[in-house]
Amino acid sequence: MAKWPLPYPESPPMRLSQFHLHTSKETPAEAEIVSHKLMLKAGMIRKLAAGLYTWSPLGLRVLRKVETVVREEMDRAGAIELQLPTIQPKELWEESGRWQKFGDQLLKIRDRKEAEYCYSPTAEEAITDFARQELSSYKQLPVNFYQVQTKFRDEIRPRFGVMRAREFLMKDAYSFHLTDEDLAREYRNMHAAYSRIFTRLGLRFRAVQADSGAIGGDASQEFHVLADSGEDAIAFSTGSDYAANVEAAAAAAPGPRSAPAETLRKVETPTQRTCEDVAALLGIPLARTVKSVALMAEDGFVLALVRGDHAVNGIKLGKVPGLAGHRLAGEAEILEHLGCEPGFLGPLNPRKAVRIVADREVAAMADFVVGANEAGFHLAGVNWGRDLPEPDVVADIRNVVEGDRAEDGGELRLARGIEVGHVFQLGRKYSQALGFTVLDENGKATVPAMGCYGIGISRIVAAAIEQNHDDAGIVWPEAMAPWRAVVCVINPKNDPTVAEAAEALYRELAAAGVETALDDRGLRPGAMFADIELIGIPHRIVVSERGLAAGTFEYRHRRAGESENLDRAALLARFGL
């Protein structure tokens, strides 16, 4: 038996001739989004069946980069890794009630003995079962367990490649706490860890408040990678790290209302049924008009008012007392209450008494324009208190828009995002359902509070491409690239000194910790460079007979337009060496 440890020899050079690289010039017809297209063209993934993808050697290198950063930061944050089974018994999922509730996304399985299982799409039940076997005292809390594991969700319409695959790689963490305060502390700890993860990966991202507009501690946040193709619209502030789904985002409250300066007047608007048309006709800014939206709610007819350049936000409206179940009013209902057809509606002179819910911005307006409740007419110079009573309710009922002032004093910007992470204060839902208690300091059985924290590792790869690509292909952030650098050998068989110089450079970079590949495939320069651009390697170095004669290497950064001829010292300096 050899003595331990056996010396682990220096790795052989990573030669692309010995690696499996399989790019394609054709744009795959099945791919709808750019990351899916580029992952197929670069040969990172191959489809096995709907929503099931093989990660090729190239793709897996990138996936592992993400996985490693996630693992390092989870460890650093004090979370402890374990591994739960992917196949989990029905009985456990029945304890939480999710065997039914999860719906058809839960892949259900019968074994040879007809016992029922599912392929875990998430693991709150399994981890709580582990915890109730392992943890019995407050002394063992707090604890945060995580795993990096293949998950399955039986999506009804899997698409976009690994962006919405059925089988995917996820990091899921679950923490247990004696008190809500301690849960909140760990939530902030995970929030910070997630921020470090996405920062280290080199991605532009925002932590988005999913369900409330208030700045500050929240029970749930989503981490989004910013990309124009993102499914979610988010708003973020230039003044802090505040970000929220557009539907949940809040702007700062408006300043005080100005004093009336105009007199109330009726203006002819024969064909002007929209605020845009009315503003154009009157030659005033759209922001001086008010849109009246007729609703039916629990206690009858309601007129919701937002500025002409704003849109009503149904979720915010639903939070106004009495408006939880509101719907748009029909034409008959509008005629009954306002005596007018849509297009000319307003809060003045209704046929019947009408409840007015005004957006905060509208309540702060003076000298505004509304419909006259008379076909072909609007009212201008309208002022609260003077021309109509103050609104029954003033609330934030609109979507924020680009340029809104944020509560933190910054400006709101709109962007689109791809959700890649989620931190969530679960509370006691699962620990209660599964009967998990620990003894507290006084020997009393206590149900621990629980947090859960997920990251879609395979999804991050696609999201990073959505954010970082150009016409030539993928533009990896350095931390995610399959290799940071590639040394390209021109005509390696022509002149052995070229191959030798390339390998010497490769070894120098590798020894200095720069993960490098050697492109010794002997392709023509054009084809070779196209591959290297397509697969997105940050630093490309070309070793050629001509360059060696001149004592230079041709260097190009993936984000740079031009290549440069650098001598050895200048080249190494690009890597901080």
Place this chain on the structure above:
Amino acid sequence: MAKWPLPYPESPPMRLSQFHLHTSKETPAEAEIVSHKLMLKAGMIRKLAAGLYTWSPLGLRVLRKVETVVREEMDRAGAIELQLPTIQPKELWEESGRWQKFGDQLLKIRDRKEAEYCYSPTAEEAITDFARQELSSYKQLPVNFYQVQTKFRDEIRPRFGVMRAREFLMKDAYSFHLTDEDLAREYRNMHAAYSRIFTRLGLRFRAVQADSGAIGGDASQEFHVLADSGEDAIAFSTGSDYAANVEAAAAAAPGPRSAPAETLRKVETPTQRTCEDVAALLGIPLARTVKSVALMAEDGFVLALVRGDHAVNGIKLGKVPGLAGHRLAGEAEILEHLGCEPGFLGPLNPRKAVRIVADREVAAMADFVVGANEAGFHLAGVNWGRDLPEPDVVADIRNVVEGDRAEDGGELRLARGIEVGHVFQLGRKYSQALGFTVLDENGKATVPAMGCYGIGISRIVAAAIEQNHDDAGIVWPEAMAPWRAVVCVINPKNDPTVAEAAEALYRELAAAGVETALDDRGLRPGAMFADIELIGIPHRIVVSERGLAAGTFEYRHRRAGESENLDRAALLARFGL
């Protein structure tokens, strides 16, 4: 956006107070074998359902050690890692015919659209599907793809913990070749890689020929970890690395037959029906007697002869021409052919003509003892040619025994083993069935030859424990231990200098690359030491007030009976520092 790379800070000390360690003094009743018992007692695994185990943080550390060594050696051997989906479509498994043939171990699944899939128990089909999409030219061969992945086999009786779990972690590799010769080359390459893997893991193992006794290149070998509790009996030679399943193992052929020295004589053996009893009665070695086993085969009654101290090997017997479908003869058949009841059977004086199949050893005997075909009598001094005709067939039809001479000149030893790896020259079975061809040098479509190479990563953990344990618990080889060393702090709260000294030592060892844990849990020494022995840490160092006063640390190796007091330099020397 922060500059890349972000500095990754020094890891915090691995404090056991912050880790989740959960040992148990009780011996779990459900566990039948020692590795299962110790993994439960050490808290390495917890059962979720039959054959489904959670790997606790402690268990996962060990699993990852094995995974890392396997990955490093596969990379070093030139194999390329990828990742196939765990869920695979029925259609693919029907192409190979294994959807039916695999049997009930294949976990079959229906998705929400009633499409059928299985949870991959192995991946020949999926990799061949990947290969036929990716590889089209001989220039892309040879190539060896591997993955480390969760697999599922729906065992009818899952037991022994992770030794025979349903969900398990496996490394599976698949290579593709233009010629059989190149497949044989890669087979040898993988064989060497596997040998490095098990050597690095610090395990006693043998590469066992599964299906033939000949020394030399073979189409299939199993790698076994040696352990008394192993399910498989294997024979290995002291003269080379030859090893085979006992049923397949071959000893060297015997030397030439001696000349007759005794006369044929009939001896009374009234109650002596076994070779042992006859040898005892006559005062001769058991090896001088011959056992007669009566069989019925295709062409009638056969008498198989092996030495009294040997056992007939049914598999070898089945390879003798005409004996493929043999069975033991019944009493009536024996009476009909030999005219005698069992216990006194022999090849001389049968009632009817009988075919004699003699083991090579029996054919080389002189002056031996056999039954007389007459109740109560045996014949002694029997010699071939003189007293009866030469055997109809001479062949190797026995099991080898401890001490047999091996074909390589060494001696055969018997051991028990646990199969943890398998290398296999598959040939063209799957590439043919899935219609996978590449163009050869002449532009001709050619079906590539294929090899497959598996390692049961989770099984290795259990096998290592079966091989390495004592009454106090697990005795890890250094390469598999959760930590190589643990620094135990006695009464950390009593005297802050003790905790400081322990942490300083921890940091020194960690900085020198010795993976170390700090046991700062504040347990009583007895309980702490019992834990550390149970979980099998190779090096234990105790920092105490008394030791510090004397300028020493108490050091004990897990395999040593006694602890020693060492000064700092002597202690570091134990780690080669």
